[in-house]
Amino acid sequence: MPSKAGLNPTSLLRRWLALALQYRPYATERFSKSMSQLDRLVQQTVDKAVAEIATDPYASDLLRIPLKGKRDYRIGDYRVIFAICEECRRENWVEFNKCSKCKKHGRNDFILFDVGHRGRIYQEIARLQKIKLG
């Protein structure tokens, strides 16, 4: 039976579980620097993306060698590159990510490596399309 606040015990439990299972973000210096170079509006979008990653970091794509061990989360024309600590240890990707403070991070932590624009190649090609031959 829903309470006055519109919450029943099951949804409360779900919310509690979601909070308990929430992953904690850590950022490299490079991530913070890249973030500071973005427009305020993009920063807000990225900030929202970090919150989404914290809820379900596995909803992202794994990158390949030589970027193995890291994941890519797309938000429009931007990308956030990060690694999930529990996955990194479980899959023996420590040698790829090489975080020196690996042992200090818990299983619910994830490391934000970098954020940036992902479409420079596509933008340049799109400009090419406008050129007329002759």
Next chain:
Amino acid sequence: MKVSSGADSLVNLFLLLYAIERASRRGYLTGRVKLQKLLFEAEKRMTKSGWVGLNYVFYRWKHGPWSPEAQWGLEWLVRNGLVTEAEALIEATADGRRVLDDARELVESNKEMMKLIESVSDAHALDTGRTMEDAVYGTPSPTTGQLIDKIKPGETVLEPLEKSKASKLFRMDDSWVQTLEILLDKSSRESLQQAMTDAQQGRIKPYKPLA
């Protein structure tokens, strides 16, 4: 002007880098004309086999079939430190070779297309751009059937097959698309390298959400 889009642009850049590395390994890649003719020959053979790998549109231009996108691709690879073009000699750099080496898995899963590029590069290893240009004029356009010599400047000589009609496509999943977006872009590559150095040296702090 027709150009590729999305992941096809990345496939073009990757295959272009592969073709350059291969051609400069076996012989000398002397200039843009030779490179354009090698790409034209490789894409022509792919089209004939019903494959879609290289996605360039070639137009009849001053030196025979010419793809403006391939020219841009070469310039992109040079600007991003993967290829050098010095005194008309085009070569892959150490970074360019490293990208190809790292992407062995991608090369392996598209072995037949890579072999086709290799065989074209090897067959013309010692040819000059001029020799290849002369040879191509007497051949018919795969798209119109007209002799390339007779096609008006600016008209299309070769277009990639429609994907729905192809018997084989270059295989590359989303993970590779995203990996190549980074590897082929110097600023992304260097920025991520810096981030990895930060992680190695312990420069990691709890993330502070925006106020």
